[in-house]
Each structure stands twice: as structure tokens, then as C-alpha cells.
Amino acid sequence: MTGSPRTVVPDLTLGNSVRIPQLGFGVFQVPAGRTQEVVEDALAAGYRHIDTAAAYGNEAGVGAAIAASGIPRSEIFVTTKLRNGDQGRARAAFLDSRRALNLDVVDLYLIHWPVPSQGMFVQAWKELEALYRDGYMRAIGVSNFLPDHLDALYEQSQVLPAVNQIELHPGFQQADLAADTVSRGIAVEAYSPLGQGRELAGSQVAALAEKYGATAAQIVLAWHLASGRIVIPKSADSARMRENLASAGLDLAQEELDLLDGLEGGRRIGADPATADFSQL
Numbered sequence: 001m002t003g004s005p006r007t008v009v010p011d012l013t014l015g016n017s018v019r020i021p022q023l024g025f026g027v028f029q030v031p032a033g034r035t036q037e038v039v040e041d042a043l044a045a046g047y048r049h050i051d052t053a054a055a056y057g058n059e060a061g062v063g064a065a066i067a068a069s070g071i072p073r074s075e076i077f078v079t080t081k082l083r084n085g086d087q088g089r090a091r092a093a094f095l096d097s098r099r100a101l102n103l104d105v106v107d108l109y110l111i112h113w114p115v116p117s118q119g120m121f122v123q124a125w126k127e128l129e130a131l132y133r134d135g136y137m138r139a140i141g142v143s144n145f146l147p148d149h150l151d152a153l154y155e156q157s158q159v160l161p162a163v164n165q166i167e168l169h170p171g172f173q174q175a176d177l178a179a180d181t182v183s184r185g186i187a188v189e190a191y192s193p194l195g196q197g198r199e200l201a202g203s204q205v206a207a208l209a210e211k212y213g214a215t216a217a218q219i220v221l222a223w224h225l226a227s228g229r230i231v232i233p234k235s236a237d238s239a240r241m242r243e244n245l246a247s248a249g250l251d252l253a254q255e256e257l258d259l260l261d262g263l264e265g266g267r268r269i270g271a272d273p274a275t276a277d278f279s280q281l
């Protein structure tokens with residue numbers, strides 16, 4: 001199974017009716033100096049959804065790639081995120097990101113982490129709501145939010161987050177958090193969906209890959225897509241990014257999805273949002 005620019009990625013419809021390509025392209029750890037080239041390649045491969053963040057230091061490369069691609073702006077979905085250290089200046093930080101991306105409107109803007117020790121995410125959310133109402137973003141959402149953090153938003157705000165972007169891969173599925181998120185009408189977006197490449201070696205995934213003539217990454221991504229999640233794998237490699245995109249053409253049987261659900265092993269890679277104090281991120 002090889003990648004092809006003709007792979008059709010389905011859209012999901014967010015709670016505010018905005019459509020998002022279900023399979024996107026993450027750029028965490030893509031060096032700033034390589035980002036334009038890598039994102040141009042991803043767009044040429046067929047990706048139409050890019051996930052960046054102010055903290056990644058590569059928004060300008062994403063914007064330059066979009067401008068150079070010649071693809072109509074309306075056909076590309078761009079997400080960026082509010083730095084943790086900017087929760088007290090969300091409007092100004094958003095305008096900095098918008099400038100770096102060279103975009104008038106950002107499709108989705110997320111609070112990157114709740115950082116509960118700062119006690120500022122509700123205040124930041126209110127700023128995002130105002131910017132959203134002013135038309136600067138098509139949707140707003142959160143990342144790394146636990147039910148307690150979502151409850152705090154609900155108590156004091158008006159706009160429902162469109163997505164909650166959380167760590168989710170076979171070894172760490174956060175099934176309760178994902179179910180809670182969905183029950184609130186919020187879409188689940190899986191980050192580190194391949195476990196940063198560490199969730200590809202298991203024998204069950206390998207057996208499915210052999211059965212379908214696919215790669216382990218394609219099996220894992222097909223599982224995410226069939227499970228209804230938005231998914232944003234990163235690859236700075238031209239062949240692997242195409243391989244990942246081609247997962248949108250792979251359908252697994254229900255018992256195979258159940259088998260992958262059974263691979264949960266508590267293998268968290270990133271920080272725990274309950275305690276993460278990334279105030280400098």
C-alpha cells in the first residue's frame with residue numbers, strides 16, 4: 001500500500017458546523033529552518049490540514065509554505081495554539097501567531113495546556129471567545145484538558161470548545177477522557193498518534209500490516225480514523241508522510257479495531273496535564 005496524492009481524507013464536522021480534514025499533518029519538532037520545505041511537501045502529497053503551535057517556533061514556515069503552494073486558502077485548514085506563558089495576553093499572542101502565519105483567519109486556535117497552577121486558562125478562554133466572535137478564527141478549542149478543566153470553562157464561558165487535542169495512541173488511549181470529551185459534543189483530536197513512532201513494533205499491529213499489505217503506521221492511523229478521531233501524525237520524511245496519508249484508504253474490520261483497543265498499556269509519553277507546569281512553553 002503506497003501513498004498517493006489522490007488519497008481522499010474525509011472531513012469531520014465540528015460542533016459549530018466547521019469542517020475539518022480528519023487526517024492532518026503535525027509539525028512539532030520540525031526545525032524552523034526546514035518547516036517551509038516539509039510543509040510544502042506535505043501539501044504536495046495531499047495534506048490539507050496543518051497543526052502547529054506558537055511554542056513550536058515554526059509558524060512562519062507553515063505560513064510561507066501555504067503561500068508558496070498556490071493552493072486556495074479556503075482548501076487548507078490551519079491550527080495553531082496559545083503558548084502557556086501567554087495565557088495572560090491571549091489576544092496579543094494570537095495576533096503574533098496570525099502575523100507569523102501570514103493569515104487573516106486561523107481555522108482553529110487552541111489553548112495548548114491548561115497549566116492549572118497558573119489559574120489563567122478561563123481568562124484566556126474568554127479572550128479566545130471574543131476573538132472568535134470578532135471572526136479571527138473559525139473555531140476555538142483546547143488541548144490537554146481534563147474533565148475538571150472543561151467543567152471550569154463551562155461554568156464561566158459561552159462558547160463550547162470545538163476540539164480537545166489529547167495524547168492518544170495504542171499504548172495510551174485515555175478512553176475515559178475521550179468518552180467524556182465526546183459526550184460534551186467536543187471532537188477528540190489525537191496527538192502523538194503513533195506514540196512518536198514507539199507504538200509501531202507490536203506483533204498484533206505487525207500481523208494486521210502483513211494481512212493488508214500495509215505498514216504498522218498505516219494500521220494505527222486507520223484505527224484512529226475508524227474510531228472517529230481527528231489525527232495529526234508528524235513526519236519530516238517525504239515517503240513516510242505519504243505513507244501516513246494513504247492510511248485514509250484503509251478499512252479495518254470491527255474485530256481488528258477491538259484488538260487495537262485492547263493494546264492499552266498506560267504508556268504515556270508526554271506530561272500529565274493535571275500536574276504539568278509548562279508555564280514557559
Ligand SMILES: NC(=O)C1=CN([C@@H]2O[C@H](COP(=O)(O)OP(=O)(O)OC[C@H]3O[C@@H](n4cnc5c(N)ncnc54)[C@H](OP(=O)(O)O)[C@@H]3O)[C@@H](O)[C@H]2O)C=CC1
Nearest residue numbers: 026027028143191192193194195196197217233234235236
Ligand atoms: N497539543 C499537544 O500538547 C501536542 C500536540 N502534538 C501534535 O501532534 C503531532 C504528532 O505528534 P508527535 O508527537 O509528533 O508524534 P507522532 O506520533 O506523530 O510520531 C512522530 C514520530 O514518528 C515518526 N514517524 C512518522 N511516520 C512514521 C512512519 N510511517 N513510520 C515510522 N515512523 C514514523 C516520525 O519520524 P520522521 O519525522 O523521521 O518520519 C517521528 O519521529 C505533532 O507534530 C503536533 O502537531 C504533539 C505533542 C503534544
Ligand SMILES: O=C(O)C(=O)[C@@H](O)[C@H](O)C(=O)CO
Nearest residue numbers: 028053055112270271278281
Ligand atoms: O508538542 C506539543 O504540542 C507539546 O505540548 C509537548 O510535546 C511539549 O512541547 C513538550 O514536549 C514539552 O516537553
